[in-house]
């Protein structure tokens with residue numbers, strides 16, 4: 626099963642299964658099998674690759690006609706299966722045409738994992754935002770290192786016991802195992818930039834919160850949004866604080882990004898998300914995501930009538946038992962909600978003599 630627990634620790638979406646909001650429709654039937662493709666818009670093919678994880682077992686990838694070749698959007702996790710499925714896709718629906726460029730929405734291994742492999746095979750460039758590229762280089766460089774004291778201190782302060790801290794230390798550095806050696810150079814994409822792919826303009830729409838500088842691509846002509854993990858229809862993207870930046874406020878950034886996308890991208894687009902299925906109803910989904918987080922913030926605020934640790938929030942944030950494999954993701958989400966309340970002036974953090982952080986209403 627390879628690097629699964631490591632990746633679940635670093636990444637994933639879907640800690641909270643969201644209720645399906647009204648106004649969302651799914652215009653396509655079943656997803657294409659791995660190695661196959663389905664046309665979802667003129668010159669846009671939908672591919673799907675398996676992920677070796679219990680909670681989330683697939684990722685959607687997109688191939689965009691680009692002159693005589695293909696621009697690929699996202700690449701799959703580095704596994705032998707993904708490589709075999711790519712070979713099938715090139716022999717089959719991609720018709721042995723060359724890859725002209727690889728665009729990655731963000732640096733999580735299921736998205737960027739095969740970028741180094743694909744760009745080397747096809748002698749083409751990786752295109753992504755600067756923070757996604759650099760953050761990925763940083764995380765990959767952790768593989769082989771011992772867990773840092775800052776990380777242990779961070780999770781101890783959140784309320785972890787010694788068992789859980791041991792698990793963290795044993796699993797540290799797994800990120801790089803799911804990512805093929807990254808290209809040593811890349812083409813930077815900036816927010817609002819117009820990227821020309823096969824004669825069509827795709828506008829870069831950058832979001833924050835799930836990853837530092839997440840790239841979505843919007844084609845006004847096709848009325849299509851490649852949304853990555855920034856907007857998912859059935860599951861809620863992970864928004865976490867990590868030990869490298871304990872005071873970060875990714876949840877406020879996430880909420881701001883969702884509101885900005887509603888302003889910038891019309892409601893009539895076909896949304897191509899990285900997980901689940903292509904859907905219509907972008908604005909309804911954005912509204913539901915924002916409302917869901919605001920509800921959870923209100924519940925956490927209520928709970929802080931008495932001092933709580935980050936781990937004491939799981940019952941109000943998640944509708945499932947949090948096992949050791951989900952612990953860092955759940956803790957990261959808890960702290961994201963707490964830091965958001967602190968940022969709004971609604972909560973305070975105090976550290977006791979055992980270095981445990983306690984949060985209460987301001």
Ligand SMILES: [Zn+2]
Pocket residue numbers: 636637731733835836854
């Ligand atoms: Zn992601």
